[in-house]
Amino acid sequence: MTTPLRTRIMLADDHALVRSGIRLILDSEPDLEVVEEAGDGIEAVEIALRGTVDLAILDVSMPGRTGLQVAREITRRRPEIRILLLSMHENEQYLFEALKAGAAGYVLKSAANRDLVDACRGAMLGRPFLYPKALQALTKELLDDARAGGSLPRDVLTAREQEVVKQIAEGLTTDEIAVQLVISPHTVERHRSNALEKLGLRNRVELARYAIRRGLVEP
Numbered sequence: 001m002t003t004p005l006r007t008r009i010m011l012a013d014d015h016a017l018v019r020s021g022i023r024l025i026l027d028s029e030p031d032l033e034v035v036e037e038a039g040d041g042i043e044a045v046e047i048a049l050r051g052t053v054d055l056a057i058l059d060v061s062m063p064g065r066t067g068l069q070v071a072r073e074i075t076r077r078r079p080e081i082r083i084l085l086l087s088m089h090e091n092e093q094y095l096f097e098a099l100k101a102g103a104a105g106y107v108l109k110s111a112a113n114r115d116l117v118d119a120c121r122g123a124m125l126g127r128p129f130l131y132p133k134a135l136q137a138l139t140k141e142l143l144d145d146a147r148a149g150g151s152l153p154r155d156v157l158t159a160r161e162q163e164v165v166k167q168i169a170e171g172l173t174t175d176e177i178a179v180q181l182v183i184s185p186h187t188v189e190r191h192r193s194n195a196l197e198k199l200g201l202r203n204r205v206e207l208a209r210y211a212i213r214r215g216l217v218e219p
Contacts, residue, residue, distance in 0.1 A: 004054055007124055010036040012044035012070065013059040013086070018109070022057070022086075025113055032120055041065025048074045048081055055123055057116075060087040060094055068097050075102030082123040086112065095130070099205050105129030125173045128205040156198045162216060164191040168204055169211035 009026060011034050013019050019037055026032045036053055038044035042064035048056055056074055058067035065073070071083050085098040088109045098106045104123035107115050119129035157165065160181075167177045174192075178185045192207075201207055211217045 004124075005031065007032050007055050007120060008035045008053045009033060009120065010038060010044065010047050010053040010056045012038040012041070012047075012056065012062060012067070014039050014062050015059075018059075022112060022116065025116060026120065029117055032117065041067065041070045044070045045073050048078055051078065053081060055082045055084065055120060057084045057086055057120075060085055060089065060098070068094070068101050071098065071101035071103050084116075084119055084123055084129070086116075102203060104203075104205065122171075126168070126204050127171045127173070128208055157195055161191045161195045161198075164188055165195050165207050165211050166216040168192065169208040169217045 009032060011019050011022055011026075013022070016039070023034045023037075026034050036047045038047055041058075041062045044056065044058060044062070045065065047053065048070075056070075058070050060067040062070070067085050067087075071085065074081050074083060079102075083101075083103045084105045084107055085094070085101075085103045086107050086109055087094055090108065095106050104126075105119045105128055107119045107129065115129070122129045163181060164177060167180060172180065174185045174188045177188045181188070192204075195207065196202065199207075199210060201210060208217075
């Protein structure tokens, strides 16, 4: 997916004041623009299906449909749209459900003025965003699962695919990986797609989890 020069954003939150504040943060950036707003989950899905946005920022708790339900629907019907979940809760269950729903990140409202712009840019570059405690929770889940004897995906990746997965987990973009490995961006994307297919995974976040569990990167 080519990153647009100006990311078109849908902001979905049932509080108009919250939307207004977040819009001020995003619209002040030259590469970000809120072009659509939704006050509930049903409206958010309707807007997303029009295909007029590149990124959806969804409040976890909305009337009609929750942000998690909206994320699942968008992922199923418009997989090219990147998704961020926005919440006032440091809740591990919300975090894990957001990742399962296909979200590229989970941002706390209390830190939106600090984290949201970076999270938006990261989502468009394929870099998952997690606040520090969320990353700790994710790592703990993986370690607990390993101690309990949880099975790991069978290692079927080639050496080059492992290199690409490792660098994806470290947050590098496709172009950066191409430079590091002295291959074309197209080849990087081919290795990424092959790895996803072989491992039965869906996105970069799941590849990052795989890399941690396999010891390709340090948690």
